[in-house]
Amino acid sequence: xxxxxxxxxxxxxxxxxxxxxxxxxxxxxxxxxxxxxxxxxxxxxxxxxxxxxxxxxxxxxxxxxxxxxxxxxxxxxxxxxxxxxxxxxxxxxxxxxxxxxxxxxxxxxxxxxxxxxxxxxxxxxxxxxxxxxxxxxxxxxxxxxxxxxxxxxxxxxxxxxxxxxxxxxxxxxxxxxxxxxxxxxxxxxxxxxxxxxxxxxxxxxxxxxxxxxxxxxxxxxxxxxxxxxxxxxxxxxxxxxxxxxxxxxxxxxxxxxxxxxxxxxxxxxxxxxxxxxxxxxxxxxxxxxxxxxxxxxxxxxxxxxxxxxxxxxxxxxxxxxx
Amino acid sequence: xxxxxxxxxxxxxxxxxxxxxxxxxxxxxxxxxxxxxxxxxxxxxxxxxxxxxxxxxxxxxxxxxxxxxxxxxxxxxxxxxxxxxxxxxxxxxxxxxxxxxxxxxxxxxxxxxxxxxxxxxxxxxxxxxxxxxxxxxxxxxxxxxxxxxxxxxxxxxxxxxxxxxxxxxxxxxxxxxxxxxxxxxxxxxxxxxxxxxxxxxxxxxxxxxxxxxxxxxxxxxxxxxxxxxxxxxxxxxxxxxxxxxxxxxxxxxxxxxxxxxxxxxxxxxxxxxxxx
Numbered sequence: 001x002x003x004x005x006x007x008x009x010x011x012x013x014x015x016x017x018x019x020x021x022x023x024x025x026x027x028x029x030x031x032x033x034x035x036x037x038x039x040x041x042x043x044x045x046x047x048x049x050x051x052x053x054x055x056x057x058x059x060x061x062x063x064x065x066x067x068x069x070x071x072x073x074x075x076x077x078x079x080x081x082x083x084x085x086x087x088x089x090x091x092x093x094x095x096x097x098x099x100x101x102x103x104x105x106x107x108x109x110x111x112x113x114x115x116x117x118x119x120x121x122x123x124x125x126x127x128x129x130x131x132x133x134x135x136x137x138x139x140x141x142x143x144x145x146x147x148x149x150x151x152x153x154x155x156x157x158x159x160x161x162x163x164x165x166x167x168x169x170x171x172x173x174x175x176x177x178x179x180x181x182x183x184x185x186x187x188x189x190x191x192x193x194x195x196x197x198x199x200x201x202x203x204x205x206x207x208x209x210x211x212x213x214x215x216x217x218x219x220x221x222x223x224x225x226x227x228x229x230x231x232x233x234x235x236x237x238x239x240x241x242x243x244x245x246x247x248x249x250x251x252x253x254x255x256x257x258x259x260x261x262x263x264x265x266x267x268x269x270x271x272x273x274x275x276x277x278x279x280x281x282x283x284x285x286x287x288x289x290x291x292x293x294x295x296x297x298x299x300x301x302x303x304x305x306x307x308x309x310x311x312x313x314x315x316x317x318x319x320x321x322x
Numbered sequence: 323x324x325x326x327x328x329x330x331x332x333x334x335x336x337x338x339x340x341x342x343x344x345x346x347x348x349x350x351x352x353x354x355x356x357x358x359x360x361x362x363x364x365x366x367x368x369x370x371x372x373x374x375x376x377x378x379x380x381x382x383x384x385x386x387x388x389x390x391x392x393x394x395x396x397x398x399x400x401x402x403x404x405x406x407x408x409x410x411x412x413x414x415x416x417x418x419x420x421x422x423x424x425x426x427x428x429x430x431x432x433x434x435x436x437x438x439x440x441x442x443x444x445x446x447x448x449x450x451x452x453x454x455x456x457x458x459x460x461x462x463x464x465x466x467x468x469x470x471x472x473x474x475x476x477x478x479x480x481x482x483x484x485x486x487x488x489x490x491x492x493x494x495x496x497x498x499x500x501x502x503x504x505x506x507x508x509x510x511x512x513x514x515x516x517x518x519x520x521x522x523x524x525x526x527x528x529x530x531x532x533x534x535x536x537x538x539x540x541x542x543x544x545x546x547x548x549x550x551x552x553x554x555x556x557x558x559x560x561x562x563x564x565x566x567x568x569x570x571x572x573x574x575x576x577x578x579x580x581x582x583x584x585x586x587x588x589x590x591x592x593x594x595x596x597x598x
Binding site: 033035036037039040041043044046047050051053054055056057058059061062065072073114117118121122124125132133134135136137138139140141142143144145146148149150151152153154156158159160161163164195199200203204207227252256258259262263277280284285290293294296297298300301304308 | 331334337338341342344345346348349351352355363364367368369408409410412413415416417420421422423428435437438439440441442443444445446447448449450465466468469470472473476501502526529530531532533536537548551552555562565566568569572573576577580581584587588591592
């Protein structure tokens with residue numbers, strides 16, 4: 001990331017001049033400068049206004065509401081740390097947090113692994129690379145609701161994959177209720193989300209792998225290395241910045257996951273797929289406990305912030321330069 | 323690229339083929355099911371349809387209110403794309419070309435804004451929007467999308483502007499063009515690829531988005547297609563052939579758009595995945 005500042009105006013002399021500059025403009029009078037600055041604020045105003053109105057304002061308000069008892073309509077009543085104390089004792093929040101942790105581990109291993117291996121194999125193809133890339137990316141452009149539609153029927157205990165295998169004489173998945181069985185539901189939802197998500201990771205990994213200098217591969221190949229060693233000793237270290245960044249994003253997104261759980265199971269059966277976001281949503285919009293939900297939002301934001309800060313600390317410690 | 327022979331390994335082809343099957347197989351089942359009769363789905367859940375019931379699409383169109391919902395989504399997606407493109411381009415221009423004070427602080431603010439969880443501001447936003455009369459209004463949802471998608475778009479356009487030489491603008495200024503003229507006639511045409519990418523990605527996200535839509539739109543007349551598909555499949559006698567037909571109607575415009583402009587899309591998402 002770079003943080004240049006705007007430095008126009010002062011460097012007029014350096015510009016190639018096609019025609020003689022007009023005398024009035026060469027000196028750039030004070031009025032023109034002020035006008036430019038005003039224009040700058042006008043140009044940034046729409047971003048500023050919508051951001052303050054939607055993100056920054058309500059985000060800060062959330063901090064305040066987390067210390068109150070509030071139903072969203074009446075005047076909020078200040079309750080100090082009561083919401084946080086309740087949250088720490090809450091079994092629902094504890095089990096949701098556990099599900100988020102399991103979800104994170106699953107997403108760090110399964111879709112990342114599929115994306116990495118797929119991208120590595122694809123990067124070694126000479127032909128059809130672009131075709132495969134497009135095919136793998138298609139699920140990613142579909143809406144959550146669409147991929148939920150696709151998978152709910154495949155996972156349906158009566159008419160889905162279990163029934164289809166049974167008609168082929170393979171009844172081992174017959175009557176398995178993937179989304180209705182508490183011990184399978186979370187894994188099934190994660191599986192459906194993986195289907196839509198891994199192609200995105202593959203495309204990014206592929207872009208990163210394509211920028212690796214081919215000479216590095218030639219060198220280890222002369223040492224007699226096979227593809228597996230090339231992957232471990234060249235590809236993985238060379239794409240580390242991308243790997244770390246996507247790992248970081250995976251952690252953050254895994255703690256914020258909402259759509260798939262809400263659309264497929266609404267947190268059920270028996271809370272077995274509840275995650276922090278669905279708990280927050282239910283507390284706010286079904287139980288009208290906006291203060292408590294804001295405290296859960298603080299927990300979510302703290303987890304995201306801690307992830308980013310942890311990453312920055314790690315980066316400094318290891319002297320990474322991305 | 324490489325000059326040494328890369329052995330054509332059958333194993334990689336098998337793995338890549340299996341991954342392609344994994345990505346597309348479920349979509350084929352989905353497309354097949356949209357053409358079956360409800361009765362056929364029970365006896366033949368995953369195979370090719372025996373008789374092609376094209377009428378499913380007409381019935382689903384009617385029952386899931388697809389016409390109105392698709393129109394709502396089109397309006398929301400186009401308004402989001404256009405708004406985000408405009409907001410981001412103007413802001414990025416101010417940050418890189420006009421004397422906007424603040425420098426690096428803006429970038430930090432954009433990075434924080436684009437990575438804050440929606441859940442953080444969702445709860446107060448609902449009551450703010452009710453107070454402002456924006457709750458349950460398409461424009462209310464569109465404004466939220468503008469805010470949520472513009473920080474990343476601004477970073478994208480800004481990165482593009484930084485890499486662009488300033489000489490053309492300087493020359494135009496020396497020729498007497500005003501700031502607005504420079505922006506509209508010199509800068510905009512040059513940064514069109516970045517703006518187009520930002521617009522496409524945010525339009526697609528708005529079309530597909532679920533959490534904000536389900537929170538802020540109650541009225542069926544204003545529902546985007548994601549919500550009408552959702553309520554259609556939550557109905558208590560779920561007819562999978564009709565639900566598939568409705569789902570396919572929602573997915574087709576996106577898939578067609580993606581296939582025709584896949585390079586722009588993929589580039590946009592790649593820049594999203596790699597830190598801007």
